[in-house]
Amino acid sequence: MTATAIKLITLSEFLELAETKPASEFIDGQIIQKPMPQGEHSQLQIELCEVVNQIAKPQKIAKAFPELRCVFGGRAIVPDIAVFRWERIPRLDSGRIANRFEIYPDWVIEILSPDQRYKQVLGKLLHCAKYGTEIGWLIDTEDENILVVDSDCRVMELQDSDRLPVLSGVNLELTVQQVFRLLSL
Amino acid sequence: MTATAIKLITLSEFLELAETKPASEFIDGQIIQKPMPQGEHSQLQIELCEVVNQIAKPQKIAKAFPELRCVFGGRAIVPDIAVFRWERIPRLDSGRIANRFEIYPDWVIEILSPDQRYKQVLGKLLHCAKYGTEIGWLIDTEDENILVVDSDCRVMELQDSDRLPVLSGVNLELTVQQVFRLLSL
Numbered sequence: 001m002t003a004t005a006i007k008l009i010t011l012s013e014f015l016e017l018a019e020t021k022p023a024s025e026f027i028d029g030q031i032i033q034k035p036m037p038q039g040e041h042s043q044l045q046i047e048l049c050e051v052v053n054q055i056a057k058p059q060k061i062a063k064a065f066p067e068l069r070c071v072f073g074g075r076a077i078v079p080d081i082a083v084f085r086w087e088r089i090p091r092l093d094s095g096r097i098a099n100r101f102e103i104y105p106d107w108v109i110e111i112l113s114p115d116q117r118y119k120q121v122l123g124k125l126l127h128c129a130k131y132g133t134e135i136g137w138l139i140d141t142e143d144e145n146i147l148v149v150d151s152d153c154r155v156m157e158l159q160d161s162d163r164l165p166v167l168s169g170v171n172l173e174l175t176v177q178q179v180f181r182l183l184s185l
Numbered sequence: 186m187t188a189t190a191i192k193l194i195t196l197s198e199f200l201e202l203a204e205t206k207p208a209s210e211f212i213d214g215q216i217i218q219k220p221m222p223q224g225e226h227s228q229l230q231i232e233l234c235e236v237v238n239q240i241a242k243p244q245k246i247a248k249a250f251p252e253l254r255c256v257f258g259g260r261a262i263v264p265d266i267a268v269f270r271w272e273r274i275p276r277l278d279s280g281r282i283a284n285r286f287e288i289y290p291d292w293v294i295e296i297l298s299p300d301q302r303y304k305q306v307l308g309k310l311l312h313c314a315k316y317g318t319e320i321g322w323l324i325d326t327e328d329e330n331i332l333v334v335d336s337d338c339r340v341m342e343l344q345d346s347d348r349l350p351v352l353s354g355v356n357l358e359l360t361v362q363q364v365f366r367l368l369s370l
Contacts, residue, residue, distance in 0.1 A: 118304045119325070119332075126342060140304070147304075155340045157311060 011074060023067055025124075026076040032120070034078060035113040040141045040183055044111050045080050047182040052083055056170045060086040062106065071102045073131045077124055083107035083167055104131045107167040111139045125149040135165055139179065146176050196259060208252055210309075211261040217305070219263060220298040225326045225368055229296050230265050232367040237268055241355045245271040247291065256287045258316045262309055268292035268352055289316045292352040296324045310334040320350055329365050 014026040022034040037045070049064040056062040064083045069076055082105035090098035108128045110121050118138075125136035129149050136149035145159040158164060158176050166172045199211040207219040222230070234249040241247040249268045254261055267290035275283035293313045295306050303323075310321035314334050321334035330344040343349060343361050351357045 118302070118307075119328075122303075122307070122340075123342060126340060143304075149340075152337075153339050153341060155307075155311060155334075155338050157308060 011071070011076060014076060015071070023069065023078040025078055027120075027123070027127075028075070035116050037113065041080070041111050041113055043183055044139060044141070044179070048109060048179070049081055051174070051182070052081075052170065052172065055172050056083075056086075056167075061169050062086055062167055063089060064107075068101060070105055071100070072104045073127060075127060077127070079105060079108045079124070079128075080111045081109035083109070083170075085167070085169075104128055104133050106132075106134050107170075108133050108136045109139065110137065111141065114142070122147070122149075122155075126153055129153045135167055137164070141180070141183065144176070144180050146179065196256070196261060199261060200256070208254065208263040210263055212305075212308070212312075213260070220301050222298065226265070226296050226298055228368055229324060229326070229364070233294060233364070234266055236359070236367070237266075237355065237357065240357050241268075241271075241352075246354050247271055247352055248274060249292075249294075253286060255290055256285070257289045258312060260312060262312070264290060264293045264309070264313075265296045266294035268294070268355075270352070270354075289313055289318050291317075291319050292355075293318050293321045294324065295322065296326065299327070307332070307334075307340075311338055314338045319352055322349070324364065326365070326368065329361070331361050331364065 008029040011026055014031060020033055022036055024031050024033045045066050049066050052064040062083050062085050064081050066081055067078055068082045069078050070082055085106045088103060088106065090101055090103065092098055105128065108125060110124065112118065112121060121138055125138055126149065128136055129151055130153065134151050138147040145157055146164065147155060147157050148165055149155050160177055161175050164174045164176060193214040196211055199216060205218055207221055209216050209218045230251050234251055237249040247268050247270050249266050251266055252263055253267045254263050255267055270291045273288060273291065275286055275288065277283055290313065293310060295309065297303065297306060306323055310323055311334065313321055314336055315338065319336050323332040330342055331349065332340060332342050333350055334340050345362055346360050349359045349361060351359065
């Protein structure tokens with residue numbers, strides 16, 4: 001139905017395919033390649049990862065990963081940022097991190113790219129919420145506001161000095177303004 | 186911020202302006218003109234009004250109005266379909282219907298137009314929910330699914346044989362498929 005759809009395959013067929021750059025996602029039987037990230041997108045992605053990890057990693061509360069494929073609920077998605085509670089990060093017996101994340105993230109952050117379909121990104125956040133994700137953010141750098149989706153699929157649009165809800169247990173106070181200030185060098 | 190924005194004015198200034206065709210809305214200080222409706226949009230708008238009114242009007246439960254300006258919460262919006270519970274329809278002392286609807290609709294239906302910003306229409310439904318609207322639909326005729334927003338700003342995407350929630354008290358059973366069948370003559 002969308003311009004980015006290629007053909008209908010199964011999830012396991014999709015998981016056999018070679019990785020692409022930008023990453024491809026598998027949603028409702030369709031392969032959808034993510035847009036090529038641009039400056040603002042990359043800047044927010046790494047800055048937000050660092051903000052979360054500086055607070056949540058030393059205390060082993062949670063960890064943020066950029067562009068990590070998560071397979072659950074019949075879809076393979078690659079959130080811009082996926083945050084997992086420390087104890088939920090998949091590990092091998094050796095203690096090493098696993099390659100396959102077949103679980104939902106606890107906190108998902110998406111940064112809207114120019115020309116990306118808003119509905120499609122919102123759909124990803126709703127999918128996550130349905131399967132257990134506690135909190136989702138959809139950052140719109142053009143309008144400078146952030147849509148927040150809670151675990152109950154409740155949606156609210158925050159702006160300016162609104163305080164952003166974060167993953168519970170992560171001691172982080174951030175307003176919408178502060179997030180967009182991360183765009184300045 | 187958007188291509189459709191004209192200039193910043195106050196709500197009362199906006200309400201003094203002459204009506205436009207298509208209708209203009211006043212959202213966050215901006216005048217935003219609705220897109221020119223096309224075939225699918227018009228067909229769904231009138232068919233859905235009739236479906237609701239056939240059931241809800243004879244019993245004086247509720248009434249559906251197309252393109253009716255509703256002013257509340259600092260905005261003036263013109264939903265594609267606004268449904269009001271019978272007793273909430275503003276009346277003059279004479280019993281005639283009032284011209285100004287300065288209240289939220291009980292049930293709001295929006296039909297996405299090609300090129301219309303999904304986020305903007307979702308924002309209208311969230312504004313309605315925040316101020317008391319019980320149920321909102323956002324119909325996407327391209328993807329053939331319907332986003333439903335409840336009074337708690339909870340959002341879900343329905344398709345195919347999913348049964349659509351309607352305004353409580355309106356004895357109407359409709360699936361998503363049945364709504365899109367209204368597009369056929």
